[in-house]
Amino acid sequence: MSAGAIRGARDWRSGARIDLDWEKGVVTRVREGEDAPALPAHPDAFDARGLVLAPGLVDLHVHLREPGTAAAAAGGFTSIACMPNTNPVIDRVEWVEWLLARAEKVAHCRVLPIAAVTIGQAGERLTEMHALAAAGAVAFSDDGRPVASAAVMRRALEYALDLGRPIVGHEEDPTLAHGGHMHEGAVATRLGIQGIPAEAESIMVRRDVELAALTGGRVHLAHLSCAASLEALRDAKRRDLRVTGEVCPHHFVLTDEAVGEYDTMAKMNPPLRPAADRDAVIAAIADGTVDCLATDHAPHTAAEKLQPFDAAPFGIVGLETALALTITHLVRPGHVTLERAIELWTEAPRRVFGLPEVALAAGSPADLTLFDPDEAWTVEPEAFRSKARNTPFAGHRLHGRVHRTVCAGRVTHDATALAGGALR
Numbered sequence: 213m214s215a216g217a218i219r220g221a222r223d224w225r226s227g228a229r230i231d232l233d234w235e236k237g238v239v240t241r242v243r244e245g246e247d248a249p250a251l252p253a254h255p256d257a258f259d260a261r262g263l264v265l266a267p268g269l270v271d272l273h274v275h276l277r278e279p280g281t282a283a284a285a286a287g288g289f290t291s292i293a294c295m296p297n298t299n300p301v302i303d304r305v306e307w308v309e310w311l312l313a314r315a316e317k318v319a320h321c322r323v324l325p326i327a328a329v330t331i332g333q334a335g336e337r338l339t340e341m342h343a344l345a346a347a348g349a350v351a352f353s354d355d356g357r358p359v360a361s362a363a364v365m366r367r368a369l370e371y372a373l374d375l376g377r378p379i380v381g382h383e384e385d386p387t388l389a390h391g392g393h394m395h396e397g398a399v400a401t402r403l404g405i406q407g408i409p410a411e412a413e414s415i416m417v418r419r420d421v422e423l424a425a426l427t428g429g430r431v432h433l434a435h436l437s438c439a440a441s442l443e444a445l446r447d448a449k450r451r452d453l454r455v456t457g458e459v460c461p462h463h464f465v466l467t468d469e470a471v472g473e474y475d476t477m478a479k480m481n482p483p484l485r486p487a488a489d490r491d492a493v494i495a496a497i498a499d500g501t502v503d504c505l506a507t508d509h510a511p512h513t514a515a516e517k518l519q520p521f522d523a524a525p526f527g528i529v530g531l532e533t534a535l536a537l538t539i540t541h542l543v544r545p546g547h548v549t550l551e552r553a554i555e556l557w558t559e560a561p562r563r564v565f566g567l568p569e570v571a572l573a574a575g576s577p578a579d580l581t582l583f584d585p586d587e588a589w590t591v592e593p594e595a596f597r598s599k600a601r602n603t604p605f606a607g608h609r610l611h612g613r614v615h616r617t618v619c620a621g622r623v624t625h626d627a628t629a630l631a632g633g634a635l636r
Contacts, residue, residue, distance in 0.1 A: 214237070214621055215235045217254035218232045218257065218580070219259060222265065224550070224551065225551050233251060237620040238578055238621070239578050242573060258582075260616075263616075265580060265581070266554045266572075266580070266581045268289065268321075268570060268618070268619060269558060269581055270289065270558060271284070271289050271291070271534070272432075272458060272561045273434055273507060274295065274531070275295050275510040275511070276298065281321050281323065282320050282598070283509075283532050288557075288583060289321050290579035290618070291324060293351065294323050294325055294326060295356065296326055296355070297333060302325055302326070304339075305340070312347075320619065321617075321624060322620070324565070325349050325350065329354045329365075329379060330368075336361075351377050351379070352372060352380065355380060358386060359382075365419075365423055369427040369430070369431065378432040378564070378565065381431055381434060383414075383416040383441065385413075388415070389412040389481075392406050392408030393521060394407060394408065394468060394471055395407055395410070395484060403473075403474060408482070408483055410437075410440060413436070414444060417436070421455055424448065428454065433445060433457035434458060436493070437482040437483070438485050439492035442501055445501055449501065456564045458503065458504050458505060458564075459502050459505060460506055460530065461537040462530065463485070463489075464490060465490075466478065467484055467485065476517045477602055477604040477606070479526055480508070480526050502556075503563075504563075504564050505538065505560075506561070507530030509529055510526070511598055528603055529601070529602055530603075535614060536589070537605070538553050538557070558570070577620060583612060583615060585611065585612050586612075588609060588611050589611075591603065613627065
């Protein structure tokens with residue numbers, strides 16, 4: 213649909229009534245407030261009474277198996293940044309160009325390539341960062357693997373200085389994490405599972421903070437999960453270093469107790485931590501230490517996750533539950549306002565990666581999300597738009613449901629249509 217309209221929504225920031233029209237992928241008219249002059253009638257207007265309208269959500273940390281991104285649209289996302297640990301690794305210009313071309317044909321949202329820091333993610337030779345940035349890479353990361361060598365990380369930060377692109381750190385000391393499958397602690401001991409200590413993350417965070425200080429380069433700390441890492445991020449901000457950080461919903465909702473009796477759906481890296489770390493993540497979100505939220509969405513087949521715990525892969529899907537988990541576990545308990553929660557999924561990630569602004573304003577791209585923050589629903593993985601079902605949140609009762617997503621003026625998700633009209 214090249215043109216469309218929304219009537220009677222609530223602005224995510226002001227709470228006022230907002231009506232909005234778009235044509236050719238761009239917002240053309242906006243009316244906000246009951247007293248403002250009405251917009252002309254529109255034949256394709258969507259009745260959004262009771263729903264909140266926000267700019268499209270942005271996820272800076274997604275692992276794609278194929279850029280068919282219905283799950284992102286169902287979660288309210290209009291832009292996702294794709295990590296490079298694909299097959300083949302996104303370490304050459306032609307792979308960035310292929311990803312962008314493929315996404316243009318089949319994706320339900322904008323796909324922003326993150327290119328590898330090192331060739332083959334081997335941690336040795338740097339990629340051609342200038343050429344990759346020119347081709348469309350929005351950041352650089354070896355995520356899935358750390359850049360283990362401090363010298364290589366230093367060179368990467370120096371090389372990327374004039375590109376306006378961050379290095380996204382997978383913060384893990386491989387010598388400490390090697391062979392581990394969950395957090396090293398009481399639960400792992402009880403289950404007889406080799407653990408990964410929190411220090412495997414926090415030591416590398418401290419290293420990269422100091423390398424940011426040394427080089428003046430931009431470091432974005434991915435999927436932080438423990439109190440010591442978040443304190444290092446606070447320290448970087450006190451020192452006015454070019455360091456930002458993200459956390460994921462599973463780390464502010466769950467603890468390592470979710471592993472239960474070897475539940476591989478609760479196996480991710482970094483692993484779920486004890487309650488003290490989970491609470492530290494929430495506190496860092498509440499006090500503004502955390503710059504944005506991200507999902508670390510990583511789909512796996514049922515067969516992969518049905519293996520014994522030590523053989524099963526790390527990772528969970530997260531795009532379709534992200535907003536509801538945020539509302540249920542951050543907004544409703546009062547840790548953050550709804551406005552701040554939406555900012556952490558919209559304006560904040562755009563600032564972190566220097567992406568173009570999207571707003572509910574004329575001239576802005578028509579990237580929009582309509583959701584009901586109060587609607588309750590139960591997570592049923594078999595109903596996911598993702599082909600993968602690997603979530604630890606099956607059966608959880610959540611609040612906040614995405615009703616409609618619009619990307620570049622095209623309706624990419626319509627919950628009413630999917631439900632046969634039952635939702636509205």
